[in-house]
Amino acid sequence: MAINGCLMSESNTGYFSVLVKSREVITAELPLPEIWLPLSNLDLLLPPIDASIYFIYRKPSSKPDLSFGSAVEILKKSLAKVLVHYYPLAGEMIANSNGEPELLCNNTGVEFIEAHADIELNGLKLHDPDATVQGKLVPAKARGVLCVQVTKLKCGGIVVACTLDHRIADAYSTNMFVAAWAQVARTNSLTFIPNFRRSLLSPRRPAASYDKSLDNMYVPIASLNPQEAMCETSPDQFISRIYHVRAGDMDQLQDLSSTNGTKRTKLEAFSALLWKLIANASDAESCRLGIVVDGRSRLSDSPKSALYGYFGNVLSIPFGEASVKDLKSKPLGWAAKKVNELLGFATNEEHFQGLIDYVEGQRPNPMMTRVYYRGANDGPAIVVSYGRLFDASKIDFGWGLPFLSSGHFPWGGDARYVLLLPSPVGNGDWIVYMHLFRHQLHDIETVEGGILQPLTVQHLTPQEV
Template identity: 30%
Template sequence: MPASPAAFGRSSFTVGGITFRPTGIRKSLVTPSKPTEPENEWLSLSNLDRVVTPAFSSTIHFFEGADQSFECIVTGLKRSLAEVLVHFFPLAGRLVLREDGLVDLHCNDKGAIFIEASVAVDLAAFGGPQPMDAISGLEIARLGPGPIYMPDQLESMPTLVVQVTKFKCGAIAIATNWHHTIADGSAGCHFIKSWSEVATGRGISLVPNHNRQLLAPRKPPNPSLVQGYSTKSAHNLNNVNTDRELMQSFTGSKEPPVINTFHLDKMTVQKMKDRANEELGQEAARKFTSAEGISAILWKKMTEARRVKVEDAVDVDDYLPDGTQTRFFMFVDGRKKLDMPAGYFGNVVCSACAVSTEEDILEKSSVYAASLIREACKRADGDYFRSLIDWVEVQGSSPSKSEHVNSAGHDVAATFWTFFPLYEMEFGFGKPVYSARNSPPRPLIDGIAMMPSSKGPGNMTALLNLSADRMARLRLDTEFQTCFIG
């Protein structure tokens, strides 16, 4: 029986009834090969950096057996990381808590945390390449329980953690974790691709731009367009992760969250999009995109999985009554909307918010849900981004976060990484056989993360985050099974 990936991060894990321990674990710091320029020692965060969830964004890349020794692989990765950190120096710095409660970025070249580990079992024992947050390195780095990672008055917070793991079969996994306060998914992938370019002697194809003053607030600020954001603290996420009673009070389920992987082939993606467009009608000026079509279907299916039939409910609170509000948060990139320079390194994302009731999502066609998502994303234009920057400025030192962070269990958050170059990241020992986000399951919200597929353009991999009971119901849905293979 495959080992549970979640078990690996502990001091031991079990495969087939036999307990193994990771061997040869080494933790070190990799500093830039040249010091940061003095004028860049303190880098002001933008308001779009301050509004994201203070967690680590994580990816994992798997490679088949390399013809180099593990020692040579690690040496090459450390050397190239030191070189690329000269350009991406924020990832060698530390997040520091100011006296007023705001966080600043100190580019002090203290270095990225680099972990190397060997595992005396084959990758196949884990079920093959897949997201494995337990080998992300975050637990070994000892940054705290997560998923919220914030500096305090005594301890600063590293901004980059890397773990390289070698399996008995020779497979290599590179897990990369950057603090979301420093960079969004687009910027994080820009860093990893640049690292891979340096590792293979190609040189950086796109030099990062660190001018965060490009996202300065207006004078006077005008926050009038903002919706879907609040000043609720995100710190209760860490408590909900470990307290099942607290989890039920937020989500209606005591079951722990899980992430399952599903695959969509190119033909299925096209059919899902065609289905929504057929309902839309020939007279429509603009057809639905794949993201809109997939999101609409998943919003409906996740809502169905959330609602327990009256006859199956343990108590009355298990059944969600009509009129229950549901929101769909779609993460939107604002680089083109704000005419940002190529290579801007930081956060330029917001969460567009579509709102409905659960019965409308269930009873109406997928066009209804897709149209709500489209209109929400349409509202997230350049003016909206500027208004969000101003809104954070008006809040001052108050925490400002997208409301999906503290969802009450009826909402869905979706992010699409399908155009990110996850399979273009080679480090000198072949192309990755699998690449995806590697974040741990989150308790408060149903989540969708769409990834590119190793099978090429048009194919997709879906990482779905649900409580275990809802995931089980979703998997039993016949219509879901016809589209998502897992």
């Protein structure tokens, strides 16, 4: 572990301040050979953006004598151990001779930040990550592919946050890494070893003909008008919020979206509601909805398959488009049926294998999903991610399970982003992270019935019977 100096700095914008006590670079505890790791064809579909996750813990009650300094040392030592197995996370992204990003696994290390926040857990405005999380509790990555920040709260609580280059990992992979890190911190051992075999996502040779609808789903970046390819709206037009949805309200929403004897999933029901709400806030002609689909279960015939231990992106983002007029006037069940249809396009093996073949035929020209692209006459778009595979029940570093875990993804694309997560209370409630335009949130917050409630500490405190 090489120390990179102790930089004292303070963030005092908003309603509390954060003091950075130290910055270090943590490297794998064992010497590692330098390895070039190419990105898979599915990795290459991700733009160069960072995504953050964070875990908030109450003051450890099971270990009252555990100091914050001791917790930090546990985290640093276990990170050095787990990086032996997750060695790409200690590397850096470099363009190869074809101009494509490639991962150089050279053990340059992971920046590790120790910070103190001048606020107690009960004082955190959990519903407002722009004021609470952004620039305070989650770090901005300045080097490498991973950055970690550990923050002490005044009450003795601890926040562990990671910011990661999305091109090398999806939510499943990120959760796998953090769970492994927690296991090493807790037990000093690791029972599940990841694999980085890019051959698991190799194109077919000779490449089979792919579904031509992929031409409508993805688009070469070079073909886009730079002024229309990504959103040019001022960043202050965007806002991030976290909401709480009661289990009973979600069940009722699911019932309302299920028609003609066909039961819709909670993901389909909630996505349909969002689609209609976004349309209600628009005067455009059409509105797009994309949903993130994990391909591991589609490309693997057994949970024991090597792909379940694969670290990288195995994602597709199918999307549908509907007229704003229809979304406003037609019932929820109609929108839910449209959601089911767009998911059906991507929830099969042939879709993912065809997508891999499709990217191979386009290389080295970079592609992007069309739902991110705003044409001159395109209306609003929203991408929904369901955190079913994001399992916080394994993120125990030795002082208990997190009080709250969430993603933070205020990216700059034109499509807005929503993350749906089960509540850590385990009572069937839901936590919803949203990054939308300000005017869109107005309609969402005033939806009839008050389904979406700003998240508070009380929502995450189990009620005594």
